[in-house]
Amino acid sequence: MTDTDGSTIIYTHTDEAPLLATYSFLPIIEAYAAQAGVSVETRDISLAGRILAQFPDRLSDDQRIGDALAELGEMATTPEANIIKLPNISASVPQLKAAVKELQEQGYDIPAYPENPQTDEEKAARAAYDKVKGSAVNPVLREGNSDRRAPAAVKGYAKKHPHRMGEWKSDSRTEVATMGHDDFRSNEQSVVMESADTLRIVHTSSDGTETVLKDGLTVEAGEVVDATFMNVAALRRFLTEQIARAKADDVLFSVHLKATMMKVSDPIIFGHAVQAFFPTLFEQYGEQLAAAGISPNDGLGALLSAVSDLPDGDAIKASVEAGLAEGPRMAMVDDRKGITNLHVPSDVIIDASMPAMIRIGGHMWGPDGQEDDCLAVIPDSSYAGVYAAVIDDCKAHGALDPATMGSVPNVGLMARKAEEYGSHDKTFEMTAAGTVTVVDSAGGVLMSHDVEPGDIWRACQTKDEPIRDWVKLAVTRARASxxxxxxxxxxxxxxxxxLIAKVHDYVGDHDTDGLTIEIMSPADACTYSLERIRKGEDTISVTGNVLRDYNTDLFPILEVGTSAKMLSIVPLMNGGGLFETGAGGSAPKHVQQLVEENYLRWDSLGEFFALAASFEHLAQREDNARAQVLADTLDAATATFLEEDRSPTRKIGGIDNRGSHFYLALYWAQELAKQTEDAALAEAFAPLAEKLAGDEQAIVEELNGVQGSPADIGGYFRPDPAKAEQVMRPSATLNAAIDSLR
Structure with missing residues (x-):
């Protein structure tokens, strides 16, 4: 691990639009921070970087990179940690394969992703890739619980300039469909460990054959360990019923999963949805598709791309078209390109897709390019009731009003991989009927499930210390707010x-006089919060990890139009700080627009808030008064940025991400130049503030002048740094001004 001193901020290189924005914004950060004696270092935790870090022995010296994620994971456990984490790709298998293909084309000698590994070499490669796919980054860095809320400036702007909300009608046919039985929620068992131990997960088949699915599973005293499974026969019946229901009700059919975070279980569920929608296709050609290594888990898009090389490729494509014609109308990701809800498992992620649907009046886009009501199919019932509660509320009371509505900030349990259901190595697809047991070191059975072939069994852990910290953070936020x-x-x-038993115990450790601390089921808590929202009142949602992920998109999208504008602080349990910059769900479309039109509409507002919080943390921890001045002036500059409406517009012609960075730099320099806390800093920034203001027209013309023609960045998953920098820093006037400060 590379040592960093207390005046160092780590800024992460990630993926897609946030990565491209970094090429524009990072030089500004470095120049301003240096004036306060703060160094800014970068670490590459992009999908491509994480892939390459897995295969050092196959790369040349100039290609080899270190395992930055592992390094930052260690750093996150230290008091000195100060990490700004931008959104990264949580890779589905199709995304992973695409990244591998691009890297191979760029000359990196890495193995192809083995779908069905047979040899030891293939098994080793698969194990390496399994470390990369899905939500591999966040569990490593999140050595603390989450404090996420809308900054006052963002909330104020949304009230003064409310974003458009679609109309909700009381007779809307949009509904949520969920299993309610034979699913993960209904089959869940849970134990609290009385003492530290080492557990095993064992499958015993009907003929008595024992297979150890997981060995050496260490647990701590007080740790909550859970196990559950989804009955796949019941899942298939449920999916078939909902497809018929959508057809009969003439609404759009849509499936909403989390195939990135739940990187093992949800792609399997997605594959069953594909098969249920196209039963004739898989009855006729299922064996041929399987023999060719084509998995429904990868989605309809991957299937259609791969079948061209098969003898019956044309017939298979015709069968797909027939299935689309015979089934219900399907919700579309991009109707212009024919990309359906079932094309790519990572295209329709529940925490982004459901709030977007609710925001536009309970509609999704149909194959005819028009909005319509939909049946939102959420197989597992653990949190489906939350979305159903919002839909019921909107049907009864109409759309929420951003100009008057309150807020639902979140305190989320996530430290030390808490509740990381489905995104790790404790999820298994059953190959034989039998019983799965969780066994302690003395041979005692802690939990047991009878399973059938194809069932999806999974377990998770939640350690006691993070639960204590989560309760403390909730009380702290209630007191502060x-x-x-x-x-x-x-x-x-x-x-x-x-967890409820622990919450009751640990709340007693804190002074709660005058505070309102409640425990409610997710659906009831949602309804309660919505009632308060409509009166303009705020309610802190204190949730587990998965629901944290859902709520920190759901409410921000309704309140302020996007989750990218949230302040996301992770007070690390050992004293450091992790500052996250919002969601990246729309990042792929942004990159596509940049490549086609040299226009990046990514909004870096989340980065601005995270950077200010990072400076403030550093100032308090290191007693660095200048870092506090940077934090205060950056907050003031961001408020001006919002008031002047300098966020990127959606289409070419206005300022894009690069222009927004210029205006942030201008307002920040002006705030620094006029502040009275540090005369030397004011003197250092006064010339820059004057120059940026004087050259405003020239800089905007240089930035906007490149719009409208294609941009070459040298790669999607691993852009060429020189090309990306050239594209993202097209103003010679701005570059010279910033570089002169550096």
């Missing part, structure tokens, strides 16, 4: 029942 704090926990669910 004066808002009620509601734990979204369901006493009828096994895991939640154990």
């Amino acid at each position: 004066g808002s009620p704090a509601v734990f979204w926990l369901d006493e009828t669910r096994a895991h939640d029942a154990n």
Whole structure:
């Protein structure tokens, strides 16, 4: 691990639009921070970088890179940690394959992703790639719990300039469909460990054959360990019923999963949805597709791309077209390009797709390019009720009003991989009927499930220390804000029942006089929060990890139009700070627009807020008064930025991401030049403020002048740094001004 001193900020290189924006914004950060004696270092935790870090022995010296994610994981456990983490790709298998293909084409000698590994070499490669796919980054860095809320400036701007909300009608046919039985929630078992131990997960088949699925699973005293499974026969019946229901009700059919975070379980569920929608296709050609290594888990898009090389390729494509014609109308990701809800498992991620649907009046886009009501299919019932509650509320009371609505900030349990269901090595697809047991070191059975072939079994862990810290953070935020704090926990669910007992114990460790601390089931908590929102009141949602992910998109998208504008602070348990910059769900479309039109509409507002919080943390921890001045002036500059409406417009002609960075730099320099806390800093920035203001027209013309023609960045997953910098810093006047400060 590389040592960093207390005046160092780590800025992460990630993926897609946030990465491209970094080429424009990072030089500004480095120049301004240097004036306060703060150094800014970068670490590459992009999908491409994480892939290359897995295969050092296959790369040349100039290609080899270190494992930056592992390094930052260690750093996150130290008091000195100060990490700004931008959104990264949580790779589905199709994304992973595409990244591998690009890297190979760029000359990196890495193995292809083995779909069905047979040799030891293929098994080793698959194990390496399994470390990369899905939500591999966040669990490593999140050595603390989450404090996420809308900054006052963002909330104020949304109230003064409310974003468009679609109209909700009381007779809307949009509904949520969920299993409610035979799913992960209903089959869940949970235990609290009385002492530290080492567990095993064992499958015993009907003929008595024992297979150890997981060995050496270490647990701590007080740790909550859960296990559950989804009955796949029930899943298939459910999916078939919902497809018929959507057809009969003449609404759009859509499936909403989390194939990135739940990187093992949800792609399998997605594959079953593909098969259920096209039963004739898989009855006729299923064996041929499987023999060719074509998996429905990768989606309809991958299937259609791969079948061209098969003898029956044309017939298979015709069968797909027939299935689309015979089934219900399907919700579309991009109707212009024929990309359906079932094309790519990572295209329709529940925490982004459901809030977007709710925001536009309960509609999704149909194959005819028009909005329509939909049946939102969420197979597992753990949190489906949250979205159903919002839909019911909107049907009864109409769309929420951003100009008057309150806020739902979140305190999320996530430290030390808490509740990382489905995104790790404790999820298995059953190959034989039998029983899966979780066994302690003495041979005692802690949990047991009877399973059938194809069932999806999974377990997770939640350590006691993060739960204590989570309760403490919730009470702290309730005290600081004066808002009620509601734990979204369901006493009828096994895991939640154990957490409720701990919450009751640990809340007593804190002074809660005058505070409102409640525990409600997720659906009831959502309804309660919505009632308060409509009165302009704030309510802190205190949730587990998965629901944290959902709520920190759901409410921000409704409140301020996007989750990218949220302040996301992770107070690390050992004293450091992790500052996250918002969601990146729309980042792929942004990159496509840049490549086609040299226009990047990514909004870096989340980066601005994270940077200010990072400076403030550093100032408090290192007693660096200048870092505090940078934080205060950056906050003031961001408020001006919002008031002057300098965020990127959606289409060419206005300023894009690069222009927004210029205006942030201008307003920040002006704030620094006029502040009275540090005369030397004011003197250092006064000439820059004057120059940027004087050259405003020339700089904007240089930035906007490149729009409208294609841009070459040298790669999607791993852009060429020189090309990307040239594209993202097209103003010679701005570059010279910033570089002169550096």
